[in-house]
Amino acid sequence: MRPNFPVRLGPAEDALIAQLKSVGADQAAERVTVAGLPTRRVESYHYTDLKTLLRTIPPLATAANEASAPALRVPGAYQLMIANGVVQNAATAPAGVIVGKTHGGVLTNRDDLLVNVSNALTKDTLTLTLEGSVDPVIQIDRRTEGEAGHVADAVKIFVADDASAVILETFSGSDAAHVGNHATYLSLGKNARVTHITVNLSPRATTHFATNEYQLGDGSHLRTLVIHAGSNLSRTQVYPRMAGANAHADVTGLNLVSDGQHADITMETLHAVPHTSSKPLFKSITRGRSKAVVQGKLIVARDAQKTDAKFMHQGLMLSDDAEILSKPELEIYADDVVCGHGSTCGKIDEDSLFYLLSRGIPKPEAETMLVRGFIAEVLDPVEDEALNEALNGVVDGWLLANEA
Amino acid sequence: MTTPVLEIRNLHARIEEREILKGVNLVIPQGQVHAIMGRNGSGKSTLSYVLAGKEDYEVTEGEILLNGEDITGMEPAERAAAGLFLAFQYPIEIPGVATMTFLKAAMNAQRKAREEAELTTPEFMRLVKEAGAQLNVDSDMLKRPLNVGFSGGEKKRAEIMQMALLKPSLAVLDETDSGLDIDALQVVAKGVNALRDGQRSMLVITHYQRLLNHIVPDVVHVFSDGRIVESGDKDLALQLEAKGYADFDGQAA
Ligand SMILES: Nc1ncnc2c1ncn2[C@@H]1O[C@H](COP(=O)(O)OP(=O)(O)OP(=O)(O)O)[C@@H](O)[C@H]1O
Ligand SMILES: [Mg+2]
Numbered sequence: 001m002r003p004n005f006p007v008r009l010g011p012a013e014d015a016l017i018a019q020l021k022s023v024g025a026d027q028a029a030e031r032v033t034v035a036g037l038p039t040r041r042v043e044s045y046h047y048t049d050l051k052t053l054l055r056t057i058p059p060l061a062t063a064a065n066e067a068s069a070p071a072l073r074v075p076g077a078y079q080l081m082i083a084n085g086v087v088q089n090a091a092t093a094p095a096g097v098i099v100g101k102t103h104g105g106v107l108t109n110r111d112d113l114l115v116n117v118s119n120a121l122t123k124d125t126l127t128l129t130l131e132g133s134v135d136p137v138i139q140i141d142r143r144t145e146g147e148a149g150h151v152a153d154a155v156k157i158f159v160a161d162d163a164s165a166v167i168l169e170t171f172s173g174s175d176a177a178h179v180g181n182h183a184t185y186l187s188l189g190k191n192a193r194v195t196h197i198t199v200n201l202s203p204r205a206t207t208h209f210a211t212n213e214y215q216l217g218d219g220s221h222l223r224t225l226v227i228h229a230g231s232n233l234s235r236t237q238v239y240p241r242m243a244g245a246n247a248h249a250d251v252t253g254l255n256l257v258s259d260g261q262h263a264d265i266t267m268e269t270l271h272a273v274p275h276t277s278s279k280p281l282f283k284s285i286t287r288g289r290s291k292a293v294v295q296g297k298l299i300v301a302r303d304a305q306k307t308d309a310k311f312m313h314q315g316l317m318l319s320d321d322a323e324i325l326s327k328p329e330l331e332i333y334a335d336d337v338v339c340g341h342g343s344t345c346g347k348i349d350e351d352s353l354f355y356l357l358s359r360g361i362p363k364p365e366a367e368t369m370l371v372r373g374f375i376a377e378v379l380d381p382v383e384d385e386a387l388n389e390a391l392n393g394v395v396d397g398w399l400l401a402n403e404a
Numbered sequence: 405m406t407t408p409v410l411e412i413r414n415l416h417a418r419i420e421e422r423e424i425l426k427g428v429n430l431v432i433p434q435g436q437v438h439a440i441m442g443r444n445g446s447g448k449s450t451l452s453y454v455l456a457g458k459e460d461y462e463v464t465e466g467e468i469l470l471n472g473e474d475i476t477g478m479e480p481a482e483r484a485a486a487g488l489f490l491a492f493q494y495p496i497e498i499p500g501v502a503t504m505t506f507l508k509a510a511m512n513a514q515r516k517a518r519e520e521a522e523l524t525t526p527e528f529m530r531l532v533k534e535a536g537a538q539l540n541v542d543s544d545m546l547k548r549p550l551n552v553g554f555s556g557g558e559k560k561r562a563e564i565m566q567m568a569l570l571k572p573s574l575a576v577l578d579e580t581d582s583g584l585d586i587d588a589l590q591v592v593a594k595g596v597n598a599l600r601d602g603q604r605s606m607l608v609i610t611h612y613q614r615l616l617n618h619i620v621p622d623v624v625h626v627f628s629d630g631r632i633v634e635s636g637d638k639d640l641a642l643q644l645e646a647k648g649y650a651d652f653d654g655q656a657a
């Protein structure tokens with residue numbers, strides 16, 4: 001047990017405590033006062049010590065006056081926008097989409113600072129109810145504009161029984177030291193089919209925190225993809241709850257980090273009932289002095305027999321100074337399950353590179369082809385062509401930006 | 405006299421401090437096919453890698469001229485653009501890279517390096533279709549990632565198909581015949597012979613005289629311990645087959 005001495009609080013914690021108190025979240029404020037920001041001694045923050053990484057927290061964001069261009073355009077997508085935590089008016093929704101607005105946090109309470117802060121600070125909440133087979137890609141464009149601000153925003157999505165939808169969330173905004181705390185709660189009804197993609201494209205000065213919570217009903221299929229391609233510090237927490245028999249989740253993610261960046265995907269999947277499966281597959285690519293973290297925890301409840309789950313994290317180091325860190329954890333209370341984990345880490349394969357070079361393909365192009373090949377496993381399953389192209393564009397943009 | 409397509413002068417090369425090539429001299433005039441035969445481990449693949457410019461190998465002495473141009477210090481991609489092609493002894497599988505994407509990138513990269521216009525998609529498709537038909541590479545194979553799941557023989561056919569598409573001035577074929585069934589051998593030989601136009605030249609590395617019945621060489625060289633120890637006409641291959649290497653390199657079998 002940790003000795004119960006008072007921790008020394010820094011300016012980030014002081015600011016956070018004051019902000020939590022200002023919205024009446026005294027309990028959350030009290031927890032920060034007692035424990036401070038999570039350090040590496042907190043298991044789920046082992047590689048992302050917020051006490052060291054998060055030195056300041058800007059004032060709570062106020063409504064945005066102007067908005068920059070959308071960070072990512074997907075032709076044909078239905079766009080919704082949340083700017084500085086405020087849900088914006090939307091265009092007429094396509095068939096099967098009901099857009100609404102409510103107030104307050106959306107995440108199930110748990111012993112986690114970012115979840116607590118999200119629930120405490122979220123004011124405006126965008127709600128979506130999806131029915132039938134929703135045709136266009138739904139894009140939720142989350143922005144943080146203007147002066148540096150601490151912003152909490154949230155989306156709650158209900159996907160009806162037998163419905164299908166593709167949802168893209170993008171995060172971007174002005175180049176200031178924002179701290180974003182973004183939440184999504186997504187519940188899948190019976191036999192629902194959902195692809196949910198979150199892409200952080202925020203400028204480098206920002207800090208990006210996000211939590212994606214999923215509730216999967218009987219026979220539902222979820223594909224999630226987290227892409228970190230912005231912010232000096234980013235962490236996305238992914239919490240799928242496999243709550244219906246024959247539910248399946250492909251939980252995927254991609255950390256693209258360059259010099260000076262730290263990106264963390266922390267997954268905790270709960271297999272709560274018998275006969276569910278999940279396939280967590282994460283990839284990290286690093287350049288310069290940077291750090292990519294993937295933590296993956298699989299929890300199998302006592303009666304969740306026949307659970308089938310395998311966690312995989314593959315790293316590709318494009319420089320010698322980067323670190324790729326993996327932490328798989330299995331917490332299994334049932335006895336008839338197939339669970340596993342694996343991690344690999346390497347550089348670009350010299351023989352593969354030579355093969356491409358020997359056919360006359362110049363080195364930068366050959367490397368790009370191999371990096372794309374490395375990522376293909378997580379991007380290829382995104383079937384919508386325009387969306388797939390947009391995501392490949394994000395990867396190419398990252399590769400090009402770092403060639404110099 | 406016209407410039408030879410390949411001229412290797414006193415080539416020495418090493419890998420990880422170990423000298424493998426110990427003074428190779430070889431001239432291949434325009435339009436000729438030369439065969440190299442030699443014991444396992446004598447350095448034949450090493451020679452092919454050094455020609456193609458693989459990074460791990462260090463050339464310590466000598467030079468390589470391709471169509472009169474010194475390519476010894478060139479990057480592998482530049483050599484390819486200059487007209488060199490290596491059909492690998494063990495073609496590698498590259499998951500995640502689509503075969504068609506790769507072929508198009510390779511053809512266009514070489515075109516670009518030679519300041520030619522890039523291929524349009526229909527032009528590209530037509531060329532691939534033609535080459536595929538000629539070498540029994542079906543469209544199913546082309547839909548897969550590069551070489552992934554190809555059988556040994558399929559990989560070799562795919563190499564020759566790439567050669568047919570890239571039309572090099574010098575093709576180095578490293579044991580392209582090994583692993584091929586009798587019919588595939590004929591298909592490959594036909595593909596190779598189709599490129600023989602009196603201008604292009606080839607260096608064919610093989611262990612088996614059989615291949616040389618299909619791809620008839622102008623000169624046969626015996627390779628031993630990092631150098632060429634004997635050269636002759638195509639009958640040399642028959643003699644080798646009959647007597648073994650000991651008569652030529654003085655080493656015990
Ligand atoms: N990375 C390496 N480090 C040290 N020695 C090596 C390395 N790669 C190859 N060699 C050695 O170089 C020598 C020549 O190998 P090479 O592959 O060129 O032979 P080869 O003539 O092509 O043989 P084969 O007929 O079996 O294909 C061998 O003795 C091999 O062990
Ligand atoms: Mg060899």
